[in-house]
Amino acid sequence: MDFIDRSPELTDPMLGRWEITSPTERPQVIEAAFAALEGVFPFGDRDRFVARLCIDEAVTNACEHGCLETAGAVIVTVYADPPGWVLRVRDQGPGYAGGDLAERETDPYAEGGRGLPILDGYAEQMVVAEGGRELTVWLQVGSEDRTR
Numbered sequence: 001m002d003f004i005d006r007s008p009e010l011t012d013p014m015l016g017r018w019e020i021t022s023p024t025e026r027p028q029v030i031e032a033a034f035a036a037l038e039g040v041f042p043f044g045d046r047d048r049f050v051a052r053l054c055i056d057e058a059v060t061n062a063c064e065h066g067c068l069e070t071a072g073a074v075i076v077t078v079y080a081d082p083p084g085w086v087l088r089v090r091d092q093g094p095g096y097a098g099g100d101l102a103e104r105e106t107d108p109y110a111e112g113g114r115g116l117p118i119l120d121g122y123a124e125q126m127v128v129a130e131g132g133r134e135l136t137v138w139l140q141v142g143s144e145d146r147t148r
Contacts, residue, residue, distance in 0.1 A: 007129045008136060012079040012086060015040060020074040026063050030055050033078050037085055041141045050122050050139065051085075057115040058089045058135055066091025066133070084124065084140035095132035 016036040018029040033055050037043070043051060055076075062074045072092030079086040116135075120126050125138040 002125070002127045004127055004129050005131075007088075007134055008127055010079055010086060010088070010136070012081040015078045015080055015085075017075065017077045020059070020063060020076065023063060026059060029076050030059050033059075033076055033087070036078055040080055041085065043141065047141050054119055054122055054137060054139060055087060057119050058087055058137060061115040062089045062091040062093075062135070065093065067093035081138065083142065084138060087137045087139070088134065090130070090134040093133060095130065 016033060018032055020026055020029050030052075034052055037051055038048070041047065055078075059074065059076055066072065066074055074092075075088075075090045077088045077090075079088070116126075116128075119135075119137055122139060123137045124140050127136045128134070129136065
């Protein structure tokens with residue numbers, strides 16, 4: 001996981017962009033983002049699992065720790081980047097210091113706090129930018145399981 005100041009520029013074809021302004025919209029946006037990917041990539045069972053898990057973890061993290069409770073929005077965008085795809089999730093919350101997150105221990109039995117480590121385990125690359133308000137994750141279709 002890399003922490004940088006500015007968002008990396010993406011030139012890949014955008015498959016979809018959704019805005020969440022209410023927690024009740026989260027499931028529909030997760031489903032729409034997944035459907036956009038599934039319409040382009042020949043997902044096997046593992047790819048389907050990884051895509052769904054990563055979208056859910058990233059979007060849920062932004063909704064719960066970002067800004068939905070303070071009348072902000074969460075923007076979810078997916079891009080085609082053959083042989084994989086890119087997920088970008090941005091919120092309008094207060095953000096966080098990258099060093100704080102990088103040094104935090106993950107308790108496998110905790111109720112929360114595992115989302116970003118899970119994403120990092122599956123990602124080819126993961127970047128946190130804009131003071132912790134934006135997450136960009138690059139994932140491959142058909143790649144080996146990096147979590148083992």
